[in-house]
Amino acid sequence: MPQLRQDPTTKEWVIIASERLKRPHAFKKTEVFIEKPSYKEDCPFCMGNEHLTPHETLAYRRGGPADGRGWWVRVIPNKFPALSPEGTLERKEEKGFFRSMDGVGIHEVVIESPLHNQLLPLMEDKQVEEVLLAYRERYLTIKEDRRIKLIIIFKNHGETAGTSLDHTHSQIVGTSVVPSNIRKKLEEAARYYDDHGRCVYCDLIQEELLLEERIVAATERFIVFHPFASRFPFETWVIPKEHQASFGLISKEDSKTFAKVLKETLFKIYSRLNNPDYNFVIHTAPIKDEEEDYYHWHLQFVPRLTTPAGFEMGSGIYINVSLPEETAKFLREE
Amino acid sequence: MPQLRQDPTTKEWVIIASERLKRPHAFKKTEVFIEKPSYKEDCPFCMGNEHLTPHETLAYRRGGPADGRGWWVRVIPNKFPALSPEGTLERKEEKGFFRSMDGVGIHEVVIESPLHNQLLPLMEDKQVEEVLLAYRERYLTIKEDRRIKLIIIFKNHGETAGTSLDHTHSQIVGTSVVPSNIRKKLEEAARYYDDHGRCVYCDLIQEELLLEERIVAATERFIVFHPFASRFPFETWVIPKEHQASFGLISKEDSKTFAKVLKETLFKIYSRLNNPDYNFVIHTAPIKDEEEDYYHWHLQFVPRLTTPAGFEMGSGIYINVSLPEETAKFLREE
Numbered sequence: 194m195p196q197l198r199q200d201p202t203t204k205e206w207v208i209i210a211s212e213r214l215k216r217p218h219a220f221k222k223t224e225v226f227i228e229k230p231s232y233k234e235d236c237p238f239c240m241g242n243e244h245l246t247p248h249e250t251l252a253y254r255r256g257g258p259a260d261g262r263g264w265w266v267r268v269i270p271n272k273f274p275a276l277s278p279e280g281t282l283e284r285k286e287e288k289g290f291f292r293s294m295d296g297v298g299i300h301e302v303v304i305e306s307p308l309h310n311q312l313l314p315l316m317e318d319k320q321v322e323e324v325l326l327a328y329r330e331r332y333l334t335i336k337e338d339r340r341i342k343l344i345i346i347f348k349n350h351g352e353t354a355g356t357s358l359d360h361t362h363s364q365i366v367g368t369s370v371v372p373s374n375i376r377k378k379l380e381e382a383a384r385y386y387d388d389h390g391r392c393v394y395c396d397l398i399q400e401e402l403l404l405e406e407r408i409v410a411a412t413e414r415f416i417v418f419h420p421f422a423s424r425f426p427f428e429t430w431v432i433p434k435e436h437q438a439s440f441g442l443i444s445k446e447d448s449k450t451f452a453k454v455l456k457e458t459l460f461k462i463y464s465r466l467n468n469p470d471y472n473f474v475i476h477t478a479p480i481k482d483e484e485e486d487y488y489h490w491h492l493q494f495v496p497r498l499t500t501p502a503g504f505e506m507g508s509g510i511y512i513n514v515s516l517p518e519e520t521a522k523f524l525r526e527e
Numbered sequence: 528m529p530q531l532r533q534d535p536t537t538k539e540w541v542i543i544a545s546e547r548l549k550r551p552h553a554f555k556k557t558e559v560f561i562e563k564p565s566y567k568e569d570c571p572f573c574m575g576n577e578h579l580t581p582h583e584t585l586a587y588r589r590g591g592p593a594d595g596r597g598w599w600v601r602v603i604p605n606k607f608p609a610l611s612p613e614g615t616l617e618r619k620e621e622k623g624f625f626r627s628m629d630g631v632g633i634h635e636v637v638i639e640s641p642l643h644n645q646l647l648p649l650m651e652d653k654q655v656e657e658v659l660l661a662y663r664e665r666y667l668t669i670k671e672d673r674r675i676k677l678i679i680i681f682k683n684h685g686e687t688a689g690t691s692l693d694h695t696h697s698q699i700v701g702t703s704v705v706p707s708n709i710r711k712k713l714e715e716a717a718r719y720y721d722d723h724g725r726c727v728y729c730d731l732i733q734e735e736l737l738l739e740e741r742i743v744a745a746t747e748r749f750i751v752f753h754p755f756a757s758r759f760p761f762e763t764w765v766i767p768k769e770h771q772a773s774f775g776l777i778s779k780e781d782s783k784t785f786a787k788v789l790k791e792t793l794f795k796i797y798s799r800l801n802n803p804d805y806n807f808v809i810h811t812a813p814i815k816d817e818e819e820d821y822y823h824w825h826l827q828f829v830p831r832l833t834t835p836a837g838f839e840m841g842s843g844i845y846i847n848v849s850l851p852e853e854t855a856k857f858l859r860e861e
Contacts, residue, residue, distance in 0.1 A: 201625060296531050347840070375842065502681075
């Protein structure tokens with residue numbers, strides 16, 4: 194019999210479709226490995242091609258001038274930004290009915306490696322640490338712009354996950370509006386806090402650690418698990434054990450332990466499912482709510498193994514053809 | 528400069544990405560036409576293969592027994608249902624933290640034609656009318672089940688739109704919960720009604736008819752347009768001009784005019800974009816709200832021309848690389 198499960202952090206329902214249920218190994222990609230060169234002449238993200246990109250906003254390099262060679266992580270403004278620093282925050286009304294405003298914001302690209310054929314799960318720990326430190330550093334700089342209300346850090350890997358450039362990279366977007374679905378998550382978290390005097394994510398971590406059945410990994414500072422109401426097969430959350438509303442508050446030291454646990458998670462997925470396309474997003478509090486007691490930042494990882502369709506579009510209810518208890522076990526058992 | 532546009536019915540923001548903007552013709556699919564047979568031995572939806580499906584719940588046929596040949600539209604329970612009629616509505620709690628319930632509901636398939644190689648936009652008007660009458664008839668029967676709170680009618684066309692069976696069909700799902708994003712749409716509509724004493728969709732129709740720039744087609748009873756804050760290229764809404772909260776209240780006569788305008792819309796997309804994959808969903812009020820003054824049913828059509836990725840997943844804000852004013856003009860000018 195199908196089951197409806199409710200996400201305790203959002204109150205959204207998910208259908209676990211028992212009639213359609215697939216075993217974890219059924220999601221393994223069959224595609225063969227394509228060897229790629231370490232440098233491509235026309236790739237704007239490859240070392241040596243810095244002239245093909247806008248001027249960098251950050252780079253980790255051993256001396257030398259900006260926009261030159263010798264870097265190991267480089268951050269640049271997106272050449273085709275979804276939001277841009279120009280414009281005003283003024284709302285425009287068309288006859289009082291339609292509202293628009295300038296698309297004010299920041300859109301940057303984090304080039305995670307100078308090598309064209311690198312992949313985040315296959316990098317050395319040190320390199321992933323540097324990528325996470327770049328996220329942190331850009332977060333802290335971007336938030337100084339008072340027009341920016343929320344900073345979203347995300348990665349698209351592979352064509353079906355919406356990326357067009359295959360040189361490994363992630364993106365940082367600062368928005369001048371707080372999206373309503375982020376506000377809804379905050380409202381639900383605040384409601385739980387009002388009811389229980391505790392953060393719902395802190396309680397969630399405790400419950401998952403007690404039950405053990407959906408845990409993929411747990412370190413001293415982070416836990417990795419497949420949520421009770423997973424919307425997608427192998428949906429994975431990485432969350433700090435200690436309460437912290439904003440990714441912007443992470444210490445340099447914790448950035449490194451976060452990097453290690455993230456890399457290990459990505460590597461498990463890479464090797465067990467044969468390099469599937471995926472997205473991940475860091476869900477963090479809006480800047481004005483960075484110190485709140487009720488929200489708790491976390492990373493959501495979703496491999497592209499199934500296709501949400503008309504039902505999800507019409508209802509907002511996701512149909513999941515896997516059991517998080519089974520997929521977590523599958524990843525645990527190496 | 529990118530632009531943020533707000534949907535007046537949901538208050539959700541959409542980014543119109545001017546730096547990435549594509550002209551309408553750039554979305555035309557290049558794939559060539561693959562000829563298909565009118566009958567396939569192993570297709571459960573083909574005429575003559577009725578024994579491969581569960582017992583029909585409705586069929587339009589010239590006499591003859593149920594589950595036999597001779598039908599032109601046939602409705603069956605989904606063999607692998609996302610929700611099923613068994614079970615109870617009782618909530619189960621795991622230690623007071625995780626909540627689940629039986630996946631109670633109805634999940635049916637509407638086989639739109641006995642022929643394997645038919646397509647909705649290429650059918651005769653009469654056949655599309657019969658499909659819409661089947662939607663209506665099943666809606667009215669399913670709503671008699673008091674456990675059903677909302678009925679969602681949708682279609683997935685093509686592999687990237689999430690369908691696995693290529694014999695033309697649509698689906699009807701009755702849910703025992705009202706999803707929170709439907710409730711949110713209702714809340715926004717109610718808020719507008721409280722402010723203005725009018726339905727926001729009725730006002731929207733008037734505005735679009737006045738402006739004319741996003742209209743694809745307008746008949747006596749329906750309008751077809753690309754919304755101001757379109758989330759996707761060629762997102763198209765079909766909406767009755769007269770106020771009606773629920774698709775369940777549509778008259779038989781209006782079903783036929785709805786069929787005509789839907790078919791013409793699908794045909795325009797089919798021929799101008801070369802048969803893209805697509806989804807459509809009928810957004811209708813929950814059953815208890817069928818008579819409300821503030822909600823207004825409509826069909827949302829979305830071709831699969833771009834891939835929402837990490838940013839959309841993390842923010843709920845869609846990035847649209849087309850201008851609805853341009854795409855609507857492109858469809859108008861045949």
